[in-house]
Amino acid sequence: MRKVMVIGASVAGLLATASAANSVWSQGKPRTCSEAYSACASRTQMTKECEAEREWCKKTGSFADPKTKAVTSDLQKR
DSSP states (O other), rough: OOOHHHHHHHHHHHHHHHHHHHHHHHHHSSHHHHHHHHHHHHOOOOOHHHHHHHHHHHHSSSSTTTOOOOOOOOOEEE
C-alpha cells in the first residue's frame, strides 16, 4: 500500500511540473529581436547585456539570454 502511495505522489508531482512548464510556453516565445530584448531586460535586469544581444540578434536572428544562455533562433530582425 505504501508503494502505491509513493508512486502516485511521484506521478502527481511529475504532472504538476509538466503543467507548470506548459504554462510558461503558453505565453509564447518571442517572435522578434525586440520582444526577446524586452523579455530579457524585464526578467534579468541586465539591460546592457540584453542590448548587446539585441544588436547581435538584428544581425543574425538569434538571441542568447545572458543569464541562462538559452538561445532563441529564427527571430525576425526588428
